[in-house]
Amino acid sequence: MGKSLLIVESPTKARTLNRYLGRRFDVKASVGHVKDLPEKSLGVDIERNFEPQYQIVKGKAKILEELKKAAQKAEEVYLGPDPDREGEAIAWHIASEINGEKDTGKIKRVLFHELTKRAIEEALKNPGMLDKNKYEAQQARRILDRLVGYLVSPILWTKVKRGLSAGRVQSVALRLICERERQIQQFVPEEYWTMAVELRKKDAESGDETIVADLWQYKNKKIKIKNEKQAKTYKEQLEKATFVVDNVEKKERKRQSAAPFKTSTLQQEAARKLRFTARHTMSIAQRLYEGVALGDEGEVGLITYMRTDSTRLSQEAVNEARKYIGEKWGKQYIPPRPRVFKNRKGVQDAHEAIRPTSVYRTPDQVAPYLDKDQLALYELIWKRFVACQMAPAVFDQTTIKIKAGDFTLKVVGSVLKFEGFMKLYVEGTDNGAEKNGRKEDVWLPELPQGTELDLIKIESKQHFTQPPPRYSEATLVKELEEKGIGRPSTYATILSTIQEKEYVVRENMRFRPTELGFLINDLLVENFPNIFNVKFTAEMEESLDKVEEGKLNYLAVLKMFYDSFESSLEEAQEKMKDLRREGIPTEIICDQCGNKMNIKWGRNGPFLACSTYPKCQNTCDYIRNDKGMIVALKDEETQEKCEVCGKPLVVKRGRFGTFLACSGYPECKFTKSIDKDSGKANDKPVKTDQICEKCGGHFLIKKNRYGGAFLACENYPKCKNTRPIPTGIPCPEDGCDGELVERVSRNRRRFYGCSRYPKCKFVIWNKPVKRECPECGYPFLVEKYSKKEGNFLACPNAKCGFKLKEEDQQD
Structure with missing residues (x-):
């Protein structure tokens, strides 16, 4: 009897499966997608019902040939890529290559929700067929994203600059960040005051416990103190008042644990507690799911599948958790009935929540086999899962209301009575979520109704209302999920892309849009109001879900989208502002001719240029203040002289920071880098023994404005010969006699390439x-x-x- 073939997408996953399946199966990996749309063309025939023109991914032809040969020898072929849309697409494309035009019935689909012996054997005993609906949902998403990316991005290249990109979902995420930033810029703070009144039982000893109550009501209406004058008036009245306990309310309050993780909440909590990016979180989770070598035990999948919208748990996992809790902490920590968590409406429930594959594989046990980040994430998942099946925490909460004439004061305190799940885990909070920075849980002394109190002191404090905070990774992921934009499995890619394209930067762990980000957002929203729209994007996600459920034809979704998109596309090509030529008008006045200046875009980013260019060639850098207003920056003159023309050098600000430039620009284009540490111009060039082959002068080691070193002739500017600095290491490419030289990329990253470039394109970073x-x-x-x-x-x-x-x- 011959072997069966099992194909998965990951070599790590293949190793884990091979350990369990042994000689019964030949387990092979496709190493990701084997077919995709072409890199350098649209790859979608719109006229032929949006027919995708798939190609074999570069470097995968050999792998596909190996898979085909193995499939021919195998009795049965099982396709086991990840149990989501992307995994289904990989399985579908492998099947199409193995089968060709035939449908042999030899191919079966298996879904591994966790890589444990029981789950693997269960999946192989109950194989299914390829899921056409799921595949078409993935294909529809891929085509939609390709249409937007390949048809909108070239317009941005023409109107702004090359290298920019638009994305169906990423641009909506950018829109949220830009709109939040504008809310912050337009926010007008309002003054308000709070009053904290410290009190003690009448005639009590000075060492007795005191309470601090907040001023709450005036004549039974909630009070709002608008200014210092009002605060002083209230304070004077309170200082004359008699304080009496009016009402005491005691009740037991229970706090339940959070649901087990799904993809979005895992990303949020890892961002809050571990400061991981969404991409880093998903990368580690993928490894924990696919398998980690645990010494003699070999490769073991530590968690269930990490791309899920569900909080459902299997009965086996719940029973194991309850058993562990009882053994570890006692019966009092087990709730009477297992906790069941409801999914949100419309959630796909094919997968479980993210949980450890065995609760008995504790973080301490696996710690020797995991790196620091893997252990931190596994511990987070493990604790959250165990805690979700623990008893609630119990608090004794006391609310005391105190009368003082027409004023009512209130103080709330609570004491932890039983820690329950909090013994193990407490969910993180986003910065700014706590009210006024006050602790909720405070101990209060026994104060029966009617108790008179002595005033110790009154503390008035001025505050100002705060603008909404910028999005962090956690809060942006939460917002995207709540608004139905994209899917949790795509969030990591979305957040990475908008940072890589320099549309946003992270400052203090929060996203701030760059000038480029604002510009691209405004252009896209103005010219594609229906496409880069939160509601429309959410509706498209719902449509894709319906395709997966078999309730909607994927071609209908594509046609519905394209009907709206096509008209916007034609209009944008014609009417979108051409910022390369026109720029964006501002109210800044040119200090050389008195005309208004425009924002223009150069290779180093935005700058102000006179609107009468080329008649007036005045330019300057600018910044935006806290309100988003443009502030022109005047060049800061230095004592240093230009090495070419003798004019003073001025400090300029470019895309990569400050540098020195000749004040005689544009006639003289001399520049000089500034040392990051000292803030001063880099040292004078160092003379070398190498001779310039053009004029016979010596080469000098100089630094460019990005800090990269290079060789330049000492007779500059008469001789402008330059060379990269050689390393003395020969190029390893066959037949090449060049050597490796140091270079600096456009993104200011240092790399090493062949001196024979462009004939030899060898590069190493x-x-x-x-x-x-x-x-x-x-x-x-x-x-x-x-x-x-x-x-x-x-x-x-x-x-x-x-x-x-x-x-x-x-x-």
């Missing part, structure tokens, strides 16, 4: 070291760093895994 690999003979090693291993040397040959730790490095 890590610094090369002239030291042959002792294992494979590669001509050099590279410097690397990781949190786990620190600094080390590694072989850049992908087929060789040689590493040399810093402490082992000897000359």
Whole structure:
């Protein structure tokens, strides 16, 4: 009897499965998607019902051939990519390549919601068929995203600058961030005051417990103190008043634990407690799901599938958790009935919540096999799951109302009576969620109704209302989910993309839109009001869900979208502002000719330019103040002279910070970098023994405005010959006689490329070291760093895994 073939998408997942399945199955990995839309063209035939023109992904042809050969030999073929839309697309494309035009019935679909022996065997005993609805939902999303990305982005290249991108969902996320920033800029703070009154039992000893009550009502209406004058008036009246306990209310309050994690809440909590980005969280979770080597136990899947909208738990998992809780903390920590968590309306319930595959695999037990971040995330998942099946925390809450003439004061205190789930885990909160920074839980002394109180002191405090906070990763993910924008499985990519495109930056762990982000958002919202719209985007997500459920045809969704999109596209091509030529008008006056200035866009970012250009060529940098208003920056003159024309150098601000430039610009374009640490101009060029082949002068080592070093002729500007600095390491490409030289990319990142560029395009991003690999003979090693291993040397040959730790490095 021949073997069956099991194909998954990940080598790590394949290793874990192979450990359980042994000789019965031949387990192979596709290493991700095998087919996709082409990189450099639209790849969608709109006229032929949006027919996608899939191609084999670069580098996957060989893998596909191996899978085809293995499938021919196998008795049965099981496709086990992840149990979501992307996994279904991978399975569908593998099946189409293995089957060709035939439908042999040999192929079966298996869904692994967790990689444990029981779950794997259960999945293989109950295989299904490929899910056409799920595949078409993925295909519809892919086509929608491709239409927007490939048809809108080129308009931005033409009107603003190359390299920009628009995305069906990412641009709506950007819109939320920009709208929040404008709310902050337009916010007008309002003054208000609070009064805290410290009291004690009448005639009590000075050492007795006091209470601090808040001024709450005046003549039985909630009080709002608007200014200092009003605060002083109330304070004077209170100082003359008699304080008597009017009402005491005591009740027991229970606090239930949070639901187990789903994708969005895991991302939120990891951002709050661990400061992980959504992408980092999902990357670690993927590894924990696919399997981690636990010593002699081998590869083990530690958590269930991490892309889920559901908070449902299997009965087996709940029973195991309740058993563990009883053994660890006692019966009092187990609620009478297992806790069941309801999903939101419309949630796909195919998967469980994210939980450990076994509660008995505690964080302490797996700690020796996980790195720091893996352990932190696993511990978070483990604790949240166990806590969700623990008894509630119980508080004794007391509310005391105190009469003082026409005023009513109130103080609320609560004492923890039984810690319940809080013994193990307490959910994090977003910054600013606590009211006035006051602690909710305070102890209060026994004060029966009618008790008279002595005034100790009254403290008045001025406050100002605060604007809504900027979005953090946690609050933005929460907002996207609540508004139905995208799906939790896509949030990590969305947040990464808008940062990589420099539409937003993170400051103090919160998102702030850049000038470019504001610009792109305004252009897209103005020209595509129906497409980059929160409500429309949410409706599209609902439509995709209906496609997956088989309630809606995917072509109908595409046509509905394209009907609205096509007209907006044609209009935008014609009417979108051409910022390359026109710029954005401002009220800033040119200090050279008196005309208004426009915002224009250069390769180093936005700047102000005179609207009469080229008649007046005045330019300057600018910033926006807290209200979003433009403030022109005047060049700061220095004592240094230009090395070319002798005019003073001025401090300029570019995309990568400050640098020195000649005040004679544009006639003289001399620039000089500023040292980041000292804030001063970089040292004078260093003379070398290398001779310029054009004029015979010596080469100098200089630094460009980005801090990168290069060789330049000493006879500049008469001779403008320059060279990158060589490393002395030969280029490893076959037949190339070049050597590696240091360069700086457009994004200010240092890299090393062949001196024969563009004939040879070899590039490496890590610094090369002239030291042959002792294992494979590669001509050099590279410097690397990781949190786990620190600094080390590694072989850049992908087929060789040689590493040399810093402490082992000897000359």
